[in-house]
Amino acid sequence: MTETGIILKGIGGFYYVRTQSGVIECKARGRFRKAAEKPVIGDRVTIEVQDDGTGYMMSIEPRKNQLLRPAVANVDQLVVVCSAAPPKTETLLIDKVTAIAAHKGIDTLIVINKCDLDRGDRLYQIYTQAGFSVFRVSAETGEGVDALRAALAGKVSAFAGNSGVGKSSLLNCIDAEFNMKTGSISPKTERGRHTTRHVELVELPGGGCIADTPGFSAFDTEKMDLIRKDDLQYAFPEFEPYINQCRFTGCAHVKEKGCAIRAAVEDGKIPRERHESYCKLYESVKNLKEWELK
Numbered sequence: 349m350t351e352t353g354i355i356l357k358g359i360g361g362f363y364y365v366r367t368q369s370g371v372i373e374c375k376a377r378g379r380f381r382k383a384a385e386k387p388v389i390g391d392r393v394t395i396e397v398q399d400d401g402t403g404y405m406m407s408i409e410p411r412k413n414q415l416l417r418p419a420v421a422n423v424d425q426l427v428v429v430c431s432a433a434p435p436k437t438e439t440l441l442i443d444k445v446t447a448i449a450a451h452k453g454i455d456t457l458i459v460i461n462k463c464d465l466d467r468g469d470r471l472y473q474i475y476t477q478a479g480f481s482v483f484r485v486s487a488e489t490g491e492g493v494d495a496l497r498a499a500l501a502g503k504v505s506a507f508a509g510n511s512g513v514g515k516s517s518l519l520n521c522i523d524a525e526f527n528m529k530t531g532s533i534s535p536k537t538e539r540g541r542h543t544t545r546h547v548e549l550v551e552l553p554g555g556g557c558i559a560d561t562p563g564f565s566a567f568d569t570e571k572m573d574l575i576r577k578d579d580l581q582y583a584f585p586e587f588e589p590y591i592n593q594c595r596f597t598g599c600a601h602v603k604e605k606g607c608a609i610r611a612a613v614e615d616g617k618i619p620r621e622r623h624e625s626y627c628k629l630y631e632s633v634k635n636l637k638e639w640e641l642k
């Protein structure tokens with residue numbers, strides 16, 4: 349009998365696949381052991397269920413996207429957790445993550461945590477104006493958590509954010525299930541958890557799952573360098589209406605005269621901080637050689 353499902357977890361050559369008839373422990377056939385075809389969590393797979401109730405993975409559906417660190421496929425949305433209270437989140441960090449997400453075609457939610465300490469008015473303004481869904485929450489008081497939970501229902505989400513911003517606290521607040529998962533880390537594994545912990549998709553009671561990756565900061569940002577300088581403008585969705593309006597074709601939107609994007613910043617239509625991040629990121633990618641991009 350064949351079934352389809354989604355890989356929630358992979359440990360020691362076994363994969364745990366959520367299907368309509370429960371979570372089935374599966375082995376992968378030999379060809380999947382090659383790096384290029386290695387199954388990752390979030391993969392949609394077809395499995396052959398044996399008489400003993402375990403399964404064999406037969407095929408993997410083409411991925412709609414993939415994050416590399418943590419390795420998760422078919423992510424519907426990235427949840428960027430930030431805070432105006434200490435440790436205050438740099439907008440550049442947020443913008444790196446949103447740019448990566450946009451480049452990969454993944455939606456981004458901005459979550460301002462620690463609202464009990466600071467409501468993060470400027471962060472709220474910037475990201476609302478840039479067109480993102482912004483949530484104000486407090487893992488401490490529970491404020492706003494219902495709305496966030498509703499936004500996670502039925503989707504595959506991954507969390508990112510600087511250390512100490514409250515990702516683990518928030519996950520515990522969203523679903524007590526996480527308490528166990530994040531609270532049971534022994535002191536020994538704690539030390540190495542950033543590199544060695546298994547990523548896993550934790551299912552939410554209302555449907556949907558979250559990649560359980562507390563401890564990473566702005567994952568994947570090293571790969572930021574792989575966005576071509578000419579593509580970077582498209583990773584800032586609010587630039588879109590102005591991109592072809594500049595005086596010169598091939599405008600970099602950094603210091604050029606007659607730049608429509610800079611004009612939109614001056615007119616208050618594009619948040620200044622977002623353009624500053626764009627310029628810094630542009631600076632970091634502009635000298636990349638073609639062979640450094642794959």
Ligand SMILES: Nc1nc2c(ncn2[C@@H]2O[C@H](COP(=O)(O)OP(=O)(O)OP(=O)(O)O)[C@@H](O)[C@H]2O)c(=O)[nH]1
Binds near residue numbers: 465486511517562
């Ligand atoms: N006042 C207040 N404190 C919070 C809130 N959320 C988290 N904290 C506190 O902030 C500290 C860090 O929270 P964590 O949940 O460990 O942060 P994290 O983002 O998972 O940190 P890393 O694991 O280092 O990435 C803890 O002391 C929390 O109690 C909040 O909404 N309000």
Ligand SMILES: [Zn+2]
Binds near residue numbers: 607608609610
């Ligand atoms: Zn321009």
